[in-house]
Amino acid sequence: MRKKRKGSSEAHGEGSEGLSFATRSSNFRSHFSLEGYARLKKRCKENEDVSAGSFKRRLAGVATAPPCGASSLVSSGRGLKRKIGCIDVSTQTGRKNKIDDDYVFGPNIGKGKFGSVRICRSKSKGIDFACKTLKKGEETVHREVEIMQHLSGYPRVVTLHAVYEESDCFHLVMELCSGGRLIDQMDKEGRYSEQRAANIFKDLMLVISYCHEMGVVHRDIKPENILLTSAGKIQLADFGLAMRIAKGSPAYVAPEVLSESYSEKVDVWSAGVLLYALLSGVLPFKGDSLDAIFEAIKKVKLDFNSGVWESVSKPARDLLARMLTRDESARITADEVRRHPWILFYTDRTLKTMSIKSKHKGLGGTSPPCLLQLRNPIKNTDVNRGNREKKTTHDDDSPPTDSFSNTEEEEEEDESGVVDVLVVAISNVRISEPKRSRLCSPTTNSPIEQQHSSNLTTTNTLCRAF
Numbered sequence: 327m328r329k330k331r332k333g334s335s336e337a338h339g340e341g342s343e344g345l346s347f348a349t350r351s352s353n354f355r356s357h358f359s360l361e362g363y364a365r366l367k368k369r370c371k372e373n374e375d376v377s378a379g380s381f382k383r384r385l386a387g388v389a390t391a392p393p394c395g396a397s398s399l400v401s402s403g404r405g406l407k408r409k410i411g412c413i414d415v416s417t418q419t420g421r422k423n424k425i426d427d428d429y430v431f432g433p434n435i436g437k438g439k440f441g442s443v444r445i446c447r448s449k450s451k452g453i454d455f456a457c458k459t460l461k462k463g464e465e466t467v468h469r470e471v472e473i474m475q476h477l478s479g480y481p482r483v484v485t486l487h488a489v490y491e492e493s494d495c496f497h498l499v500m501e502l503c504s505g506g507r508l509i510d511q512m513d514k515e516g517r518y519s520e521q522r523a524a525n526i527f528k529d530l531m532l533v534i535s536y537c538h539e540m541g542v543v544h545r546d547i548k549p550e551n552i553l554l555t556s557a558g559k560i561q562l563a564d565f566g567l568a569m570r571i572a573k574g575s576p577a578y579v580a581p582e583v584l585s586e587s588y589s590e591k592v593d594v595w596s597a598g599v600l601l602y603a604l605l606s607g608v609l610p611f612k613g614d615s616l617d618a619i620f621e622a623i624k625k626v627k628l629d630f631n632s633g634v635w636e637s638v639s640k641p642a643r644d645l646l647a648r649m650l651t652r653d654e655s656a657r658i659t660a661d662e663v664r665r666h667p668w669i670l671f672y673t674d675r676t677l678k679t680m681s682i683k684s685k686h687k688g689l690g691g692t693s694p695p696c697l698l699q700l701r702n703p704i705k706n707t708d709v710n711r712g713n714r715e716k717k718t719t720h721d722d723d724s725p726p727t728d729s730f731s732n733t734e735e736e737e738e739e740d741e742s743g744v745v746d747v748l749v750v751a752i753s754n755v756r757i758s759e760p761k762r763s764r765l766c767s768p769t770t771n772s773p774i775e776q777q778h779s780s781n782l783t784t785t786n787t788l789c790r791a792f
């Protein structure tokens with residue numbers, strides 16, 4: 327049952343060395359952090375909105391979830407079943423299994439602000455899953471479930487397999503990402519070469535573009551929520567803060583709805599912060615307090631012309647500047663990010679073959695910066711982990727793949743000058759649009775079950791819900 331997990335997360339399980347993650351991460355979670363504060367604040371606000379039946383929420387429901395059968399859109403009452411709209415219609419005959427009837431629990435593998443995550447093994451299939459348990463009363467679980475189901479079938483989104491409701495909690499049985507979290511990999515490996523960063527980033531932008539195309543804003547893009555499969559591929563997780571974008575009749579939308587930060591561009595900003603961290607090893611906006619960080623986010627002018635940025639190619643800096651544009655309307659879209667020459671240069675196979683070997687600049691000879699700073703932007707002088715060697719080896723059960731398999735030799739080709747020269751040549755390369763038909767097709771190998779409140783077996787119905 328136990329499977330060694332690469333990287334690190336939270337330590338909660340007893341004696342679960344491979345899967346439990348320890349102290350290093352929890353040090354960061356335990357002290358005051360921007361992410362914790364913001365998330366708690368956002369969740370509290372959302373819960374208030376939900377309970378108050380705010381106009382904003384009702385509009386989003388009406389605009390994005392057309393009626394399904396006899397279901398009311400968001401009817402009042404407690405319990406997941408009544409809150410997830412379309413799903414209850416298809417699941418009234420759902421079996422009343424308890425999760426213990428179907429799964430055997432293993433050790434804890436993570437803990438977030440709102441729930442713990444354990445391994446669980448399916449009794450019938452013998453396959454391991456991740457089970458996130460959310461206590462009732464603080465949940466926005468109905469939305470998280472609905473959105474995960476809506477996005478289900480896309481390979482870079484963590485698949486939701488089943489939902490169980492108990493009197494005091496919900497269990498979300500999800501695909502297990504046994505490769506750990508991106509944050510832990512970043513922490514171990516230090517600053518990334520441009521080639522490696524671009525390959526990871528391309529996958530991330532693909533999944534973000536997909537979410538946006540499906541009318542979903544994730545709103546919590548950060549390396550803690552980017553998980554890795556055993557093959558090292560990224561999977562976007564934690565849709566606890568995600569929202570559907572209301573695309574209803576604009577004529578009816580109230581001004582206060584328009585002023586809400588529901589735009590998908592918030593994900594582009596967050597992804598920009600992540601890219602900055604990948605390429606430089608530090609976060610762009612820091613401070614000694616939350617207020618200082620907020621101030622930096624609002625005002626700090628990023629300097630891409632000195633320090634580590636001198637060894638980073640111009641296209642990479644150009645992309646970052648476009649993503650970290652404060653004016654949302656001027657900020658690049660996720661789709662535009664995917665088409666940016668920097669991404670194309672490092673990820674397009676044809677262009678890779680054009681790559682000219684030249685001496686690698688920038689990373690060689692320097693120790694990676696302490697990426698602890700990535701976890702908590704508040705400056706922490708007590709934490710000094712010193713310089714660590716750049717680690718390129720992988721745990722036995724986490725073999726490197728496409729995105730993560732660059733050897734030192736390949737990284738030698740990571741020459742910013744080459745990128746600058748070739749960028750003009752590739753700026754007109756077109757990437758084909760994602761195929762919608764594929765995105766909504768039923769998945770045969772990962773049917774979503776919803777025990778207690780659902781017996782759903784295909785994603786067709788879910789697609790209709792939007």
Ligand SMILES: Nc1ncnc2c1ncn2[C@@H]1O[C@H](COP(=O)(O)OP(=O)(O)OP(=O)(O)O)[C@@H](O)[C@H]1O
Pocket residue numbers: 335336365435436437438439440441442443456458484500501502503504507550551553563564565566
């Ligand atoms: N599908 C999964 N496979 C493997 N590990 C997972 C999976 N889902 C979550 N985890 C682990 O559990 C941790 C917490 O999960 P998640 O972020 O979904 O919970 P949360 O309560 O919403 O967290 P937070 O609010 O703190 O971001 C993750 O950081 C990860 O380490």
